[in-house]
Amino acid sequence: xxxxxxxxxxxxxxxxxxxxxxxxxxxxxxxxxxxxxxxxxxxxxxxxxxxxxxxxxxxxxxxxxxxxxxxxxxxxxxxxxxxxxxxxxxxxxxxxxxxxxxxxxxxxxxxxxxxxxxxxxxxxxxxxxxxxxxxxxxxxxxxxxxxxxxxxxxxxxxxxxxxxxxxxxxxxxxxxxxxxxxxxxxxxxxxxxxxxxxxxxxxxxxxxxxxxxxxxxxxxxxxxxxxxxxx
Numbered sequence: 001x002x003x004x005x006x007x008x009x010x011x012x013x014x015x016x017x018x019x020x021x022x023x024x025x026x027x028x029x030x031x032x033x034x035x036x037x038x039x040x041x042x043x044x045x046x047x048x049x050x051x052x053x054x055x056x057x058x059x060x061x062x063x064x065x066x067x068x069x070x071x072x073x074x075x076x077x078x079x080x081x082x083x084x085x086x087x088x089x090x091x092x093x094x095x096x097x098x099x100x101x102x103x104x105x106x107x108x109x110x111x112x113x114x115x116x117x118x119x120x121x122x123x124x125x126x127x128x129x130x131x132x133x134x135x136x137x138x139x140x141x142x143x144x145x146x147x148x149x150x151x152x153x154x155x156x157x158x159x160x161x162x163x164x165x166x167x168x169x170x171x172x173x174x175x176x177x178x179x180x181x182x183x184x185x186x187x188x189x190x191x192x193x194x195x196x197x198x199x200x201x202x203x204x205x206x207x208x209x210x211x212x213x214x215x216x217x218x219x220x221x222x223x224x225x226x227x228x229x230x231x
Contacts, residue, residue, distance in 0.1 A: 049197035049230050050222040056200065057209040059145070067143040073156035076133075086160040090133050094167035095124055116195065117172045119188040124167075132170040135159065136195070137202045138178035145209045154206070163231065164202045182213040185221065193225035201230040 044051035069075070076087040084092075084105035092098055095110030112122040112131050124131040139147070139159060147155055158164065176184045181199060185192050196218050203210060210218070222228060 044226060047229060048222075048226065049193075049200050049228045050219070050226050052200050052204055052230055053210075053215060053218045053222065056203055056215065057207070058212055058215055059209045061211055062144045062148060064140060064144055066148060067140050069139065071143070071152070071155060072139050072147075072159035073152065075159075077156070077160060079157065079160040086162075086165070087133050090162065090165045090167055091124065091131070093162070095131075101126065112167055112169070115169045115172075115188075116166060116191045117168045117176075117186040117188055119190065120169065122169050130170050131167050132173040134166050134168045134173045134176070136164050136166055136198050137208060138176075138180075140178040141180050142206070142208050145203075145211075146207055158206055161202070161205075163198070163205065166198075180211070180214045181217040181221070182211065185217075192221050193228045194231075196221045197228050198231050204230075 044054070076085040078085055080086075080089070082089070088105050088107050091107040091110060094112060095107065096113050098110040099108045100106055101108040106126070107124070108126050110124045112124060114120075115122050117134075122130050142158060147158065150158075172187065181196055186195050200218060202208070
């Protein structure tokens with residue numbers, strides 16, 4: 001029989017269930033913005049660029065005093081001992097339909113198909129080039145974030161490291177200048193996750209720090225692609 005006592009017990013149980021639901025909804029959980037971490041508040045997965053950005057040192061930008069391109073060694077030296085300068089190595093890597101002036105090293109012509117910065121096709125002809133070899137982490141940016149204290153050999157390796165080099169549209173590269181992720185991102189939005197991941201990989205490899213604004217800009221880009229891996 002349904003007595004008044006039974007009714008009161010059922011009512012109390014319902015009240016407890018509602019209270020539990022309200023408490024759960026009001027508590028910051030794994031998916032709440034307050035819980036931090038990766039996309040949806042979850043911790044960034046190991047091996048991702050989003051996880052790696054949190055390992056970079058955050059400091060203010062040092063003065064540019066003393067910076068000169070020559071401090072990073074002679075441009076495009078043969079650091080890997082293959083007999084070809086670094087610039088030609090990157091052109092060979094990134095262009096299609098490559099032709100040489102000397103059989104194997106000096107690139108005479110080729111095509112940059114799907115330029116990373118613009119998404120367009122750019123023709124390379126030696127001497128009339130519309131293709132630049134870009135330092136993804138600019139040398140002067142690195143200088144102001146740690147490289148000013150490196151020895152000459154480390155700077156030379158940094159300037160010629162294929163990880164930090166891309167063949168790109170020349171005019172777009174010159175608009176980038178020495179900007180970091182807080183001040184410049186590729187107009188080609190489809191490439192931004194890959195671009196930021198490469199910057200993070202370079203900075204992590206060489207211990208180059210980031211500013212707070214730069215780290216936040218990297219986070220914003222990677223929030224759209226939380227599974228992006230480091231190159």
